[in-house]
Amino acid sequence: MKINAKDLAAGLVLLAFAVAGLWLNLDHTLGNARRMGPGYMPMLAFGILFFISAAIVIMAMFSGPDKLERWAWRELFLILGSICVFGLILEKAGMILTLAITIGISTLADRTHRPLGVLALTAFLVVLCWLVFIYWLDIRIPVWPTYFGY
The missing domain is CATH 1.10.287 (Helix Hairpins)
Incomplete structure (x- = not known):
C-alpha cells in the first residue's frame, strides 16, 4: 500500500x-x-x-508515496488571522472594508500575488458578495463602516 x-x-x-x-x-x-x-x-x-x-x-491510502514536508506556519497564521479579523471587524467596518482587509491579509500568504491582481480580486469578490448576501439573500449586515452614518 x-x-x-x-x-x-x-x-x-x-x-x-x-x-x-x-x-x-x-x-x-x-x-x-x-x-x-x-x-x-x-x-x-x-x-x-x-x-x-x-x-x-x-x-x-492508494495514491502513492508523498511524505509530509515542513509546515507553512506563516501562511497558516495569515489565513487563520484573516478569518479572525473578518469576524472581529465586520459589524463596525462594514462588509466592503472588511472584505478588502481580509483579502489583503490572506493574499500575503502567497508571495506571487501582484497588486493589480489583488485589486481585481478584491473588486470582484466585493461585488459578488454584495450581490449574493445583500441583494439576493437580503442579509442585514452593514455594507459601509458604521462611523460614516450609513
Whole structure:
C-alpha cells in the first residue's frame, strides 16, 4: 500500500473538523429544507465536509508515496488571522472594508500575488458578495463602516 502522507494528514484534519462540527451541532434544531432551523446549514456543510474528507483519506491510502514536508506556519497564521479579523471587524467596518482587509491579509500568504491582481480580486469578490448576501439573500449586515452614518 502506497500512502500519501500529505493527503492523509489533510483528510484526517478535515475529518476531525467535520466530526467536531456535527457533534457540536446536535443541540440545534434542524428543521427541513423549506423551514430551516439554526442547525440545518451547519449540519449540511459539516456532513458534506465529512464525506469529502473521508474520500480524501481513502484515496490517500492508494495514491502513492508523498511524505509530509515542513509546515507553512506563516501562511497558516495569515489565513487563520484573516478569518479572525473578518469576524472581529465586520459589524463596525462594514462588509466592503472588511472584505478588502481580509483579502489583503490572506493574499500575503502567497508571495506571487501582484497588486493589480489583488485589486481585481478584491473588486470582484466585493461585488459578488454584495450581490449574493445583500441583494439576493437580503442579509442585514452593514455594507459601509458604521462611523460614516450609513
